[in-house]
Amino acid sequence: MLMKTLVVIPVRDFADAKSRLEPLLGASRRATLARWLCERTLTFFRDRMPEQDVLVVTACDTIAQLARSYGAAVLREDCSRGMSAAAQLAADWSSVQGYDSQLLIPADIAQLDEAELRILLNHPRPVPSVLISPAHDRGTNALLTTPPNILPFQFGLNSSDQHWHAAHRRGITCSLIQLPKLSFDIDTPTDLSSLVSSSASASTCTPFDARWDLPAGPAHRPIMVQEVPAC
Numbered sequence: 001m002l003m004k005t006l007v008v009i010p011v012r013d014f015a016d017a018k019s020r021l022e023p024l025l026g027a028s029r030r031a032t033l034a035r036w037l038c039e040r041t042l043t044f045f046r047d048r049m050p051e052q053d054v055l056v057v058t059a060c061d062t063i064a065q066l067a068r069s070y071g072a073a074v075l076r077e078d079c080s081r082g083m084s085a086a087a088q089l090a091a092d093w094s095s096v097q098g099y100d101s102q103l104l105i106p107a108d109i110a111q112l113d114e115a116e117l118r119i120l121l122n123h124p125r126p127v128p129s130v131l132i133s134p135a136h137d138r139g140t141n142a143l144l145t146t147p148p149n150i151l152p153f154q155f156g157l158n159s160s161d162q163h164w165h166a167a168h169r170r171g172i173t174c175s176l177i178q179l180p181k182l183s184f185d186i187d188t189p190t191d192l193s194s195l196v197s198s199s200a201s202a203s204t205c206t207p208f209d210a211r212w213d214l215p216a217g218p219a220h221r222p223i224m225v226q227e228v229p230a231c
């Protein structure tokens with residue numbers, strides 16, 4: 001039986017995003033990075049998985065308009081109460097809309113990969129069940145819940161462990177799948193250095209419009225990033 005799945009992407013106001021990149025990046029560059037990552041995510045689902053229903057959860061008018069321009073549906077929060085609250089709002093909504101499952105993906109994955117996403121979507125999915133794809137820092141970079149609101153959401157530090165234990169405490173079938181590209185989200189200066197060096201080595205452009213001289217520091221080498229017009 002084909003399971004009806006909703007991809008949910010929670011997105012906070014870009015002006016409040018990526019606070020762990022302070023003081024490496026100023027407010028404007030943090031917002032630029034958050035928007036670039038979000039648009040890459042929306043582009044991926046629009047172009048690589050057009051058959052997939054996508055819902056963006058946000059309190060921000062600009063993000064709501066951006067999401068719709070990429071063909072995503074929008075669920076509005078009255079204010080930002082954290083990723084878990086956004087996930088719960090979406091899970092309640094998607095359950096009412098008749099979705100069998102919710103696949104929550106953060107908007108700051110460096111490089112989504114179609115084969116990896118299809119591994120998650122095609123994984124055996126008993127009812128109820130939870131499927132977790134952890135981040136490299138033990139966060140949760142994909143969470144497939146069947147039914148959508150079967151589990152309390154506990155995003156934050158080491159959240160993949162929290163979700164795993166929450167499922168087991170409830171006797172819910174839970175699988176964990178490590179996926180290399182999906183495991184890499186951009187949270188810290190080290191993540192940013194990796195993103196920039198992998199973009200440079202892959203000669204892919206990062207559509208920023210100014211040279212960024214990221215200062216040398218223990219967590220990263222000095223990086224001269226030559227941004228190029230949006231590709």
Ligand SMILES: Nc1nc2c(ncn2[C@@H]2O[C@H](COP(=O)(O)OP(=O)(O)OP(=O)(O)O)[C@@H](O)[C@H]2O)c(=O)[nH]1
Nearest residue numbers: 010011012017018019020057080081082086106107
């Ligand atoms: N809708 C919504 N999305 C959120 C909220 N908080 C975080 N998110 C999103 O959840 C995903 C993961 O969040 P984080 O890794 O904490 O990203 P961030 O908040 O930009 O980074 P930090 O400020 O360093 O915590 C990103 O797509 C965020 O935009 C919220 O309150 N509401």
Ligand SMILES: O=C(O)[C@H](O)COP(=O)(O)O
Nearest residue numbers: 106139140155156159187
């Ligand atoms: O992994 C998570 O729980 C969420 O993405 C938030 O955590 P992060 O800010 O470490 O990604």
